Amino acid sequence: MIMNFFDTHTHPYLEEFDNDRPTAMQRCIDAGVTKMIVPNVDLTTIGPLQQLCTAYPTNCFPAMALHPSSVDEQYTTKMLQIETLLNEQHFYAIGETGIDLYWDKTFEKEQKICFEQHIEWAYQKNLPIIIHCRKSFEEVMSSLQRFGKPLPAGGIFHCFPCGIQEAKTVIKHGFHLGIGGVVTFKNALMAKVVEAVPLEHLVIETDSPYLTPEPFRGKRNESSFIIYIAQKIADLQQTTLENVAAVTYENARKLFKIDL
Numbered sequence: 001m002i003m004n005f006f007d008t009h010t011h012p013y014l015e016e017f018d019n020d021r022p023t024a025m026q027r028c029i030d031a032g033v034t035k036m037i038v039p040n041v042d043l044t045t046i047g048p049l050q051q052l053c054t055a056y057p058t059n060c061f062p063a064m065a066l067h068p069s070s071v072d073e074q075y076t077t078k079m080l081q082i083e084t085l086l087n088e089q090h091f092y093a094i095g096e097t098g099i100d101l102y103w104d105k106t107f108e109k110e111q112k113i114c115f116e117q118h119i120e121w122a123y124q125k126n127l128p129i130i131i132h133c134r135k136s137f138e139e140v141m142s143s144l145q146r147f148g149k150p151l152p153a154g155g156i157f158h159c160f161p162c163g164i165q166e167a168k169t170v171i172k173h174g175f176h177l178g179i180g181g182v183v184t185f186k187n188a189l190m191a192k193v194v195e196a197v198p199l200e201h202l203v204i205e206t207d208s209p210y211l212t213p214e215p216f217r218g219k220r221n222e223s224s225f226i227i228y229i230a231q232k233i234a235d236l237q238q239t240t241l242e243n244v245a246a247v248t249y250e251n252a253r254k255l256f257k258i259d260l
C-alpha cells in the first residue's frame with residue numbers, strides 16, 4: 001500500500017537546501033510526502049518561498065506571516081509588506097506567527113502587536129493560522145481570547161510545546177496540535193500528550209531543516225524523515241503507521257482546504 005504524508009510545516013526554501021534542493025525535494029515526494037505547507041519567516045525568505053511553491057505547485061502550498069523572532073524595530077514596515085502580499089495573492093494559511101519568549105524578550109510587546117494583527121488577518125481572510133509558541137503559552141492564549149470567538153478556519157499550534165492540560169485547552173479552541181521530531185526524543189513531554197490526544201486533533205510536521213527526529217538528530221532535517229515521527233505516533237497510540245498517515249493527511253487536507 002502506498003502511504004501519503006502531509007507535512008504541515010517545512011521550510012525547504014531556506015539556504016540549508018541551496019546545494020541540493022531538487023534532489024532533496026524529489027526524495028521527499030518519492031517517500032510519499034506529497035503535500036507540504038511552507039510557512040514564511042521574514043521579508044528575505046518571501047522570494048525563495050514563492051520560487052519553491054511555483055516549482056512544485058501540486059506539492060508545496062505557501063503560508064504567509066512574519067515570524068515572531070523576526071519582529072524588531074522595523075516591524076511596521078515589515079508587516080505592511082506582508083499585508084500587501086496577503087491582499088494580492090492566495091495563501092493557504094497565516095503562518096508562522098505567534099510569540100517566542102525563549103530566544104529574546106526585547107520585542108515582547110511588538111511580538112504581541114504583530115501576533116494580534118495576524119489573528120485579525122486570519123479572521124478577515126477566513127484562513128487557518130500556524131502558531132509558533134515558545135515559553136509563551138499564557139501570552140498566546142490571552143491574545144487569542146481577546147478576540148472572544150474561535151477562529152473561523154482554526155489552526156495549528158506548531159511543534160506543540162506544552163502538556164496535556166494545555167493540549168486540552170487548545171483543542172477546545174478548535175486548534176490542531178502539530179507533532180514534530182521532538183516526539184521521538186527520549187523523555188519527551190510530547191509523547192505523553194500524543195498518548196492522550198485523539199488522532200483527529202493531530203497533524204504531523206517536520207519543521208525542516210530544524211528539529212530532526214531520531215535516528216538522524218543533529219543532521220539537517222527534511223520532509224522524508226516524517227515517517228519516523230508518524231511511526232512514533234503510531235507506537236504511542238497503538239495503531240498502524242498507515243492509519244496515522246491517512247488520518248493526519250485528511251486532517252491537514254481539510255484544515256488547509258486542499259482538494260488534490
Ligand SMILES: [Zn+2]
Nearest residue numbers: 009039096207
Ligand atoms: Zn517553522
